[in-house]
Amino acid sequence: MPKINNIAAVYVGLVMTVFCSSLLAQSDDILDQKKELEKIRRELEDSQKALDSLKSIEKSVLKEINNYEQQASANKAVLERLNNRLRSVRRAAEKSKQKLDRSRNRFQLTESRYLNNLNYYYMGGRGREADDADEMDDEKNSFRRMVYIRALAEYDKEDLTKSSKYLALAEEDYSKLVSEEKLVGDARKEKKSEVVILTSHKEKRERDLSKLRRKKEREADRLITLSETARQMEDLIARLEKARMEREGSDILTLFDFSTGNFLSYKGGLPAPLKGKITSGYGWKTDKVTFLKSFSPGIEITGKKKSAVNSVATGVVAYIGNLRGYGNFLIIEHEDGYYSMYSGLESLIVEENQVVTRGEKLGNTPTGVIKFELRQGRDPIDPIEWIKIDSF
Incomplete structure (x- = not known):
C-alpha cells in the first residue's frame, strides 16, 4: 500500500505543534509563536546541511x-591482449604439436629402417661356407650387397641422429609453448x-548512488516544504489566534468540558482510529544511507482502502486542513x-x-494508510502506549 508523504507530514506536524501552542497560549504569548518560527528556521538550516552532506x-560515490x-x-584492455596472446600461443602450440608428431614419425621410421639394415647386414655376413666354384659368384654378389647395406646403414645412422635432434x-x-599457454591462461583467469x-x-x-539521489530529492523537497512553511507560518499563527478567540466567545465551552482530569485514565484503553496494522512507529529513526536521524511524532497505520477512520476519544474538532497529494487532516x-x-x-463528515x-466516524481513508498522532x-507522545493493541 502507498505510504503517507513524509515531506507533507513535516508541514502537518508543524501545524499540529503551532495549533496546540495557540490553543494553550494567552493573547500576550506571541513570543512562543516566534520561537516556533525560529525552530523552523533551525530545521531549514539542518535540512540544508543534510542536503549538502548528501551532495x-x-x-x-x-x-x-x-x-x-x-x-x-584498463583490466579489460589487458584481458583483451591476454586473450589475443592466448589464441596466438594456442595456434603456435598446435603447429608445434603437428611438427612434433611429424618429427616423431620420421624418427621412428628412420630408426626402424636403420635397425632393419643393421640386422640384415649382420645376418647376411654369417652365411654358410661354399662347397664348389659355382658358389663363388654368389659370395661375390652377397659381398656387394653387404657393402651397399653397410653404406646405407651408415647413412641411416646419420639421418637418425639428425631426426633425433629435430x-x-x-x-x-x-x-x-605449453608452459607459456598455462602462464597466459592463469594471468587471463586472474x-x-x-x-x-x-x-x-x-x-x-x-x-548506492541511486538511493542517495532519491534521498537527496526527498531532502530537497523537504527543504522546499520547510521554506514554504516558514513563509506561511505568520499567516497561520494569525488564523489560529483568531480561531482561539472566536472559540472563547462561542458556546463550545458549555457543550464540552475541557478540564475533567480523566484523560490520563484512558491510557492503554483508547480504540484504534483505523483497523489494520502499524507500518511505521513513533520516535527517532536513522537513515541507512546517510545515517541522518529524524523524529516521527506519530505512527503510520495501514488498513483496507476506503476504511472508516474514527475518533479515539470524545473531543472537539479544533482544526481541519488539506495538503495536495496528502489528503485532509484534522485535529481534535x-x-x-x-x-x-x-x-x-477523504470524505470528512465532521466540521470545525x-x-x-x-x-465516532470522522471520514474515510482512500489509500488505507493514515498518520496518527497524540x-x-x-x-x-507515543500512541502505542495509549491505544488498546487488540483494537487494531
Whole structure:
C-alpha cells in the first residue's frame, strides 16, 4: 500500500505543534509563536546541511564509480591482449604439436629402417661356407650387397641422429609453448576475476548512488516544504489566534468540558482510529544511507482502502486542513490539554468546532494508510502506549 508523504507530514506536524501552542497560549504569548518560527528556521538550516552532506556523499560515490570504471576499462584492455596472446600461443602450440608428431614419425621410421639394415647386414655376413666354384659368384654378389647395406646403414645412422635432434628441438619448443599457454591462461583467469570484482563493486556503488539521489530529492523537497512553511507560518499563527478567540466567545465551552482530569485514565484503553496494522512507529529513526536521524511524532497505520477512520476519544474538532497529494487532516482537542491528529483522509463528515464522541466516524481513508498522532499540549507522545493493541 502507498505510504503517507513524509515531506507533507513535516508541514502537518508543524501545524499540529503551532495549533496546540495557540490553543494553550494567552493573547500576550506571541513570543512562543516566534520561537516556533525560529525552530523552523533551525530545521531549514539542518535540512540544508543534510542536503549538502548528501551532495558531498554523491560526489564521493561518483568518484568511486569513475575509478572502478577506469580500473575495469584498463583490466579489460589487458584481458583483451591476454586473450589475443592466448589464441596466438594456442595456434603456435598446435603447429608445434603437428611438427612434433611429424618429427616423431620420421624418427621412428628412420630408426626402424636403420635397425632393419643393421640386422640384415649382420645376418647376411654369417652365411654358410661354399662347397664348389659355382658358389663363388654368389659370395661375390652377397659381398656387394653387404657393402651397399653397410653404406646405407651408415647413412641411416646419420639421418637418425639428425631426426633425433629435430625431435628433441620439437619437444622443447612444444614444452615451452605449453608452459607459456598455462602462464597466459592463469594471468587471463586472474585478470578476468579482477574485472568481475570491479564490475560488482561498481554496480553496488551505482545502486548506492541511486538511493542517495532519491534521498537527496526527498531532502530537497523537504527543504522546499520547510521554506514554504516558514513563509506561511505568520499567516497561520494569525488564523489560529483568531480561531482561539472566536472559540472563547462561542458556546463550545458549555457543550464540552475541557478540564475533567480523566484523560490520563484512558491510557492503554483508547480504540484504534483505523483497523489494520502499524507500518511505521513513533520516535527517532536513522537513515541507512546517510545515517541522518529524524523524529516521527506519530505512527503510520495501514488498513483496507476506503476504511472508516474514527475518533479515539470524545473531543472537539479544533482544526481541519488539506495538503495536495496528502489528503485532509484534522485535529481534535480532548480533555486536559490532550490532542489527536488524523491525516490521509477523504470524505470528512465532521466540521470545525463540532463535538465528536469516542469511536465516532470522522471520514474515510482512500489509500488505507493514515498518520496518527497524540499530543499533550505541544509535546508528542507515543500512541502505542495509549491505544488498546487488540483494537487494531
